[in-house]
Amino acid sequence: MSFGAGFKCNxxxxxxxxxxxxxxxxxxxxxxxxxxxxxxxxxxxxSWINDDYLGFVRLER
Incomplete structure (x- = not known):
């Protein structure tokens, strides 16, 4: 049994x-x-996750 959502949904x-x-x-x-x-x-x-002072954080790829 499987639950899912999206393109390949069961x-x-x-x-x-x-x-x-x-x-x-x-x-x-x-x-x-x-x-x-x-x-x-x-x-x-x-709620601090959405604060503006965290705008300098960038994820490296």
Missing amino acids: NCLWEVMRDLDDLNVWKGIIESYPPSSLANPFMEKY
Whole structure:
């Protein structure tokens, strides 16, 4: 089984074989979607990556 995206993408189809009467892994989480805030939680810690003073950094090829 393979998942991918792009030019050479493999596709996968899952078939539901039975009804799930029991609780599933999403039970406590799915009620909170969509999130009330779309703020990126990583921006506070990693926003320095986009700072202008890093403009001198160049990657060698």
